[in-house]
Amino acid sequence: MSSQPTKTQNQQAKIQNRKMPLQFVFLVPFVVQVVVAVGLTSYLSFCSERQTALLNQVVLGTTLFLGLVTAQWFAKPLFQLINASLATANGGAEQRIGKDIPVNELEEMTQQLHESLEKFTKVFRASPDPILISTWAEGRFIEVNDSFLSLFGYTREEVIGFTSVDLGLGINLEERAQVIQRLQAEGVIRNLEFDCCSKAGEIKTFLLSAEMIEIDGQACILFVSKDITERKQAELTLKDSEAKLSSILSSAGAVIARFRLFTNQDWTYEYFSAGTEAIFGYSPKELKANKTLWISRIHPEDVKTVIPQIFESVFAERQTKVEFRFQHRDGIWRWISDIIVPYRDEFADCWVVTCVEVDITERKIANEALQKLNANLEFQVAERTAQLQQALEFEAMLKRITDKVRDSLDESQILQTAVQELAVVLGATCCNTALYDLESGTSTIYYEYATINPGAQARRIQIAAFPEVYQQLLQGQSCQFCSISPNPVRGRVVMLACPIKDDQGVLGDLWLINQPDIAFNEPEIRLVQQVATQCAIALRQARLYQAAMAQVKELEKLHRLKDDFLDTVSHELRSPLSNIKVALSLLEVTLKQAGFYDAEPNRVERYLQILRNECQREISLINDLLDLSRLDAENDPLSLTTLDLSTWISPIVESFTERVRTQQQILSINIPTDLPVLTTESALLERVVTELLHNACKYTPASQQILMTADAFSNRLRLIVSNSGVEISESELDRIFDKFYRIPNSDPWKHGGTGLGLALVKKLVEHLGGTIKATASNGWTTFTVELPIRPTQC
Incomplete structure (x- = not known):
């Protein structure tokens, strides 16, 4: 016969089903203690030894307090609630739990408990830290969290019901026995x-x-670990790193010290490394025992600045470096470099200061020697720079004077x-110069x-009046001296005399x-x-130059006399030659009338022709001289006309045709018809x-060419006359336009000449405003x- 379950039976079933989660109720106070302890332990890993000791005391008190509170807070109502639930399941629905909780609120409280347990x-x-529960007797794991599984790489099925030995976690039975023994003795283990x-x-x-802990009457152990x-x-x-640093510092002769500085500026030494005796002359024990010993050995001048500087950097928690003199036990002062590294210890209400101290005496001595050397070098450089600057100024002044005097x-x-330049540059109060007249024995200040x-x-000044000075000057030697007796005008002075030689x-x-x-000084004298x-x-x-100018003037005077003479002679000779020419014409007529032509016509004609040629030659020479004289005077204005060069030049060229043919020369004329007028x-x-x-025909050998061309450019006309078969040397080209100059051995036709032709051509071209x-x-x-196509005189 079957029947429906009653309400009481259902409640019992629910309670029975929730029995396993209720085991965690007993874990709450312990988990709270452990989590707090682990969290604080994580912080302790970064603290000093003294901080660790203080925090351990705080952790222990905190965990005990929280354990008591949470145990009373959770356990009492939970046990009341469990008892009430069991009573309700047994039929006591109207019974009240204690004096405060009615039975009809049981289900609601049970539901809240279930939710709380689920949250827990x-x-x-x-939890990020591995947490596990094992039995006390065998050490089998009955519960682990996900962090444990993740950290060790197991699944829950591989862990629950097994021991640490079964899993090979590395905890053997002996180690577990030590943990059990310690738990029995102390009840709790922290930071193992x-x-x-x-x-x-x-x-x-x-x-x-x-x-x-105890779960359902079974002794268990709750483990919380931190990786x-x-x-x-x-x-x-x-x-x-510390070992390496200690080795390096030891080999470098450095000392590490640590002390605590309190707010009242009192301090205690905690540590001195090896090497203190080598640097300070005192052992670590001596320095620790007498905290004022170290300061008392600092130089009085340095202690006034170093100690306040150290305190200031420590209170500001700022690293600093100081250098000071320390008196070694042997009485010798040594230079010490001290690097100060402070940090604040909040728990101890003080500053922990670490010092790295090195003996830098040798370096200081070397630095002082180097500074002296640098100072000496700087002085030498400055002195040399001043000398170079003075030399540059003197060189510039010398160049300036040289340019001025040579120009x-x-x-x-x-x-x-x-x-003037010397007085200004050298800052002399007076500077003068004199020239000597050695014949009269005087020196005149100019x-x-x-x-x-x-x-x-x-x-x-009479040179003989001061022989001690002028004797050196006449020998080309400079002298510097002070006046023995004060000058009535200048007083006592320093004088430098230098010969101009x-x-x-x-x-x-x-x-x-x-x-x-x-x-x-020497540079100034130089x-x-x-x-x-x-x-x-x-x-x-x-x-x-003055002598040359005097000679030039004399030559110009002679040149003028020569020109005047030639002009006079030319005028004086021109009239007789004209008369001779007329007389030759009359003589020719007379001879013809007297019958001499009939007797010997060729002979008479030859003599008369010689007389005519020589007479004409002398007349041409005189005309050339007169033309040159007139051109030198530059008094004749130009009588300008316009002409077409291509048609104008033909009659002139025609007069040379027969001569060119007779001498078997080749004459070519190339004058463009489009030349400007x-x-x-x-x-x-x-x-x-x-x-x-005429000059080209005169010097051109047979079968050679004579060429005349013309062109125009930039408002100028260019006329070119060239002949082949003869080449004038460079040395002769410079003199070819001089008066009376003739190139030796260059006249193949033996025409002779006066050497005035090209000189006259140059004068004529220049008179026309041109060049040749x-x-x-x-x-x-x-x-x-x-x-010029059109002269500027137009």
């Missing part, structure tokens, strides 16, 4: 460090916290320039530049005068000597063309005439 289960499983092996064989280091594998590796790396041919200007008491200019002798001197306490040398060169050059004096241009063609030049190359000689 989620927290348990989601141990190594475990994951499923994959990876060794990990954990901090383990454990407590004894510190990375921290341990970092610690190992840090220890290795001048005036002796007064040369001396004035030198005196120029003076003075800032005070001038008045020596034009003064004449060249390879031909002494011309004069340069004097510089200064205050008695300001002597002239500058004065160089200026004196330049003055000597300029003076000699000026005198040579030329404005010039026709008679003078005809004289130029005739003379150039002669060139020779490749067996050709070329004369090029350039004329």
Whole structure:
């Protein structure tokens, strides 16, 4: 016979079904304690030893307090609720639980408890730290969270019901027995460090916290661990680095010290590394025992600045570096470099200061020597720079004086320039220069530049009156001296005298005068000597120029006399030659009338022709001389006409046709018809063309060419006459236009000449406003005439 379950039976079933989750109720206070402890332990891994001790005390008190509170808070109502649920299942629906909870609220409270347990289960499983529960007797795992499974690489089925030995976690029975023994003695384990092996064989280091708990009357152990594998590796790396650093510092002679500085500026030493005796002369024990010993050995001058600087950097938690003198036990002062590294210890309410101290005495000594060397070098560089700057200024002044005096041919200007420049650059109170007259034995001051008491200019001094000075100057030697007795005008002064001399002798001197306490140094004396040398060169050059100009004037005078003589002679000879020419014509008529032509006509005609030719030759020479004289005077204005060169030149060329044919020469004329109309004096241009063609026919051998061409460019007309078969040398080209100059051995036809033809051509071309030049190359000689198409005189 079957029946429906009653409401009481259903409640019992629900309670029975929820029995396993209720086991976690007993874990709540312990989990809270462990989580708090693990969290604080994570922080402790980054704290100092003293901080760790203080925090351990705080953790222990906190966990005990939270355990009591949470146990009372959770356990009492939960046990009441469980008892009420069981009573309700047994039929006591109207019974009240205690005095405060009616039975009819049981289901609601049960539901809330179930939800709370589910939330706790989620927290348990989601914790980032591995949490596990094992039995006390056998150590079999009855519950683990997901962090444990993830960290060790197992599934839940592989873990539940097995021991750590079964899983190969690396915890053997002996180690577990030690944990059980410690739990029995202390009831709790905090921060026990141990190594475990994951499923994959990876060794990990954990901090383990454990407590004894009871679940459903069974003794169990709750384990909460913290993975510190990375921290341990970092610690190992840090220890290795510290060992290396300690080795380096030890080999470098450095000392590490640590002390605590409190807010009242009191301090205690905690640590001194090896090497303190080598640097300070005292052992770590001595320095720790007497905290004022270290400061008392600092130099009194340094302690006033170093100690406040250290305190200031520590209180500001700022790293700093100080250097000071420390008196070693042997009494020798040594330089110490101290790097201060502070940090704040909040729990101890002080600053922990680490110092790295190094003996830098040798470096300081080397630095001081280097500084002295640098100072000496800087002084030398500055001195050398000043010398170079002075040398550059002197060089610039010397160049300036040289340019001025060499460009001048005036002796007064040369001396004035030198005196003024020297006085300004050297800052002398007075500078003057004198020229010697050795025949009269005097020295005359030609120029003076003075800032005070001038008045020596034009003064004449007898050289014999001061033999001690002028004897050195006449030998070409400079001298510097102080006046023995004060000068009535200047007082006591320093004087420098330098001769103005060249390879031909002494011309004069340069004097510089200064205050008695300001002597002239070697560079200044050398500058004065160089200026004196330049003055000597300029003076000699000026005198040579004056002599040359005197000679030029004399030559010009002679040239004028010559021209006047030639002009006079030409005029005087022209009239007799004209008379001779007329007489020859009358003689020819007379001879013909007397019958001499009939007797010997050829002989008489030959004699008469010789007389005519020579007479004409002399007349031509006289005409050329008169033309040259007139052109030199430049008094004749141009009588300008316009002409077409291509038609104008034909009659002139025609007059040479027979001569060219007779001498078997080749004459070519190439005058373009499109040349611009030329404005010039026709008679003078005809004289130029005739003379150039005559000169070409005269010097061109048989079968060679004579070529005449013309062109126009840039408002100028160019006429070119060339002949082949003869080439004039470069040395002859420079003189070809000189008066009376004839090229030797270059007249194949033996026509002779006066040497005035080309000189007259050049004068005529220049009178027409043009130019002429002669060139020779490749067996050709070329004369090029350039004329303005329209002269500027128009």
